Amino acid sequence: MPRMTHTIREKHKLLGRVRRLRGQVEAIERALESEAGCEQVMHLIAGARGALAGLMAEVVEDHVRTHLVDAEKHPGALNAEAAEHLLDVVRTYLK
């Protein structure tokens, strides 16, 4: 069952990403509690924003590759090149 294997690997990657993001949000909280400077807080928020964008890009990629077309019912129907062009745009805007 290759589909399931893919999903489990993908799930692990996404969970790793969201846990790192949680750590980054907790670091923002600690910085605010300890009255760190605005610069440090802004820097931490910018980092969390990058992590969140990376997470979204990966979920969107997964969504495009596995949900836009049911590959079992319609094998080969998804135009891989057109999907790749779309994901290029998504990544540009999520940066």
Next chain:
Amino acid sequence: MPRMTHTIREKHKLLGRVRRLRGQVEAIERALESEAGCEQVMHLIAGARGALAGLMAEVVEDHVRTHLVDAEKHPGALNAEAAEHLLDVVRTYLK
């Protein structure tokens, strides 16, 4: 030939958008030439950015609806609901 009709209507809409955008960029140029205040220039740039985002959203929508799946070869293969969820995300990020 409904596909062609769609493309021509779509092309007219997109051309209308890009021409309005050109007008907005020319207004930024005139504002800079006449030494308008930073506030006005920033306001005009923010407007052009919205217009450009709207143009991209429409091209991406067109791309998802007509190019990800060749509807003649694979009728019904594109999951319309999944495509709509994807476009919701794209619109959120393009705003």
Next chain:
Amino acid sequence: MPRMTHTIREKHKLLGRVRRLRGQVEAIERALESEAGCEQVMHLIAGARGALAGLMAEVVEDHVRTHLVDAEKHPGALNAEAAEHLLDVVRTYLK
């Protein structure tokens, strides 16, 4: 000491924001663990992105209003209208 009062009120508001954001990130984590659909995960991520942008906008506002000029040494030096125009731009781009 009005400055300190301001800082403490501001700190409470920011801590409230970052704690809500942490809750939203934890909801993404739970959604991934329970294998919720991509749509739900994308929706939760878009919500967290809005919360993070709101947090950044507030920290930037605080930074512009209190750190660009030392109001004790240079009272009245910050052009309030120009600062407001800048913050309008920042809010537009953070949305």
Next chain:
Amino acid sequence: MPRMTHTIREKHKLLGRVRRLRGQVEAIERALESEAGCEQVMHLIAGARGALAGLMAEVVEDHVRTHLVDAEKHPGALNAEAAEHLLDVVRTYLK
């Protein structure tokens, strides 16, 4: 009059940027007119978006450096380091 010299040099740089941007918008228009592929149009729009963001970053920088504080009335009042931290954030979000 160093202030004026700065303004004229800055104006030339900004006009150069906006004229290149106009050229990019015209290229999008021609691509749509000649029925270029979605991929090419999306690529051109992404390029114009980068150019527009660069223009906004430069105008914001100019605004922060010259308008937040009237340097003739309040010399030395703008905290240069705090302004730099702010501009770092602006550039991150405008990318």
